Amino acid sequence: MEAILGQLEAHRKEIEAFELTTPQQVEEYRIKFLGTKGIVKALFGEMRNVPNEKKKEFGQVLNDFKLFAEAKYDAAKDATANSQPSTVNLQDLSLPGDVLPAGSRHPISLVRSRIISIFQRLGFAVADGPEIEDDWHNFTALNLPENHPARDMQDTFYISQNPDWLLRTHTSNVQIREMQKGKLPIRIICPGRVYRNETISARAHCFFHQVEGLYIDEHVSFADLKQTLYFFVQELFGKDVKVRFRPSYFPFTEPSAEMDVSCFICGGPGCRVCKQSGWVEILGCGMVHPTVLENCGIDSNKYTGYAFGMGIERITMLQYGINDLRLFSENDVRFLRQFTGAV
Numbered sequence: 001m002e003a004i005l006g007q008l009e010a011h012r013k014e015i016e017a018f019e020l021t022t023p024q025q026v027e028e029y030r031i032k033f034l035g036t037k038g039i040v041k042a043l044f045g046e047m048r049n050v051p052n053e054k055k056k057e058f059g060q061v062l063n064d065f066k067l068f069a070e071a072k073y074d075a076a077k078d079a080t081a082n083s084q085p086s087t088v089n090l091q092d093l094s095l096p097g098d099v100l101p102a103g104s105r106h107p108i109s110l111v112r113s114r115i116i117s118i119f120q121r122l123g124f125a126v127a128d129g130p131e132i133e134d135d136w137h138n139f140t141a142l143n144l145p146e147n148h149p150a151r152d153m154q155d156t157f158y159i160s161q162n163p164d165w166l167l168r169t170h171t172s173n174v175q176i177r178e179m180q181k182g183k184l185p186i187r188i189i190c191p192g193r194v195y196r197n198e199t200i201s202a203r204a205h206c207f208f209h210q211v212e213g214l215y216i217d218e219h220v221s222f223a224d225l226k227q228t229l230y231f232f233v234q235e236l237f238g239k240d241v242k243v244r245f246r247p248s249y250f251p252f253t254e255p256s257a258e259m260d261v262s263c264f265i266c267g268g269p270g271c272r273v274c275k276q277s278g279w280v281e282i283l284g285c286g287m288v289h290p291t292v293l294e295n296c297g298i299d300s301n302k303y304t305g306y307a308f309g310m311g312i313e314r315i316t317m318l319q320y321g322i323n324d325l326r327l328f329s330e331n332d333v334r335f336l337r338q339f340t341g342a343v
């Protein structure tokens with residue numbers, strides 16, 4: 001017992017003298033004194049050899065010693081935990097950070113959002129529908145007779161598994177699906193991707209994007225159509241824009257028109273963009289044909305409506321002065337990174 005007390009005293013001195021300035025030293029200390037094969041554990045093992053009447057006293061001495069050894073360890077551990085290992089070079093924190101490359105929105109989606117938000121302010125809701133469509137929703141319901149040129153194999157992609165399926169050639173299929181739901185009035189716009197079997201060039205591609213619109217209620221007139229579209233182009237191109245409507249033909253509208261806006265590049269006198277005419281064609285529109293309403297179960301004596309449709313690529317090209325449609329789908333970041341802000 002006396003011998004052990006003597007050892008304790010020596011260990012105490014050793015602990016006091018132990019230098020604990022690096023994490024490695026702290027770990028060495030832990031292993032030597034507090035580890036499973038360490039000195040504290042070994043001293044507690046000596047309890048077996050201590051006579052019973054001395055056990056309490058000896059236990060207390062040992063506990064004090066243990067707390068003493070632990071206290072030094074805890075203090076040193078906290079003090080060295082945050083110190084850098086000497087092998088790591090300190091970084092110069094005043095250097096500028098690495099710049100993360102930020103993406104930008106695609107010009108088509110910028111212009112699409114802009115178009116959508118203008119119509120949303122007029123109370124139009126956004127409607128969506130399938131890109132793989134059946135013949136009825138894409139053509140027949142829209143009063144496109146069986147021999148209509150738009151059905152020609154050259155214009156439409158048919159799905160070989162089933163000749164009744166095709167890639168929609170316009171988003172009017174969404175309008176048909178909305179009308180079939182039978183909930184009136186309807187005031188929707190249908191943005192989406194459409195497909196046509198065209199030879200790819202600067203002016204044509206096998207797919208592009210449209211926004212079509214439909215408004216059906218009692219007493220909807222051509223005057224409503226004109227005013228809505230006039231508001232739309234003023235919001236898109238500025239208050240000074242002028243519009244003109246030229247008579248046209250679509251199987252699903254009667255009467256039908258193409259709408260032009262005054263050329264926002266030259267303002268009228270004529271330039272390359274407007275092909276010296278002072279006007280740029282922007283969309284097709286008209287009053288929904290009564291047959292289309294009836295095809296979808298809507299009473300054409302009670303309800304009338306208007307519809308319009310535009311290509312987003314075309315408007316984007318005009319707004320940004322882009323002269324090749326293929327740029328939109330080539331994924332060339334030198335082109336895409338130019339479109340970061342609002343339109």
Ligand code: PHE
Pocket residue numbers: 169170171172212250253284285286307308309310
């Ligand atoms: N669906 C027509 C097209 O894709 C556009 C359009 C829609 C024209 C509505 C008139 C009315 O060409």
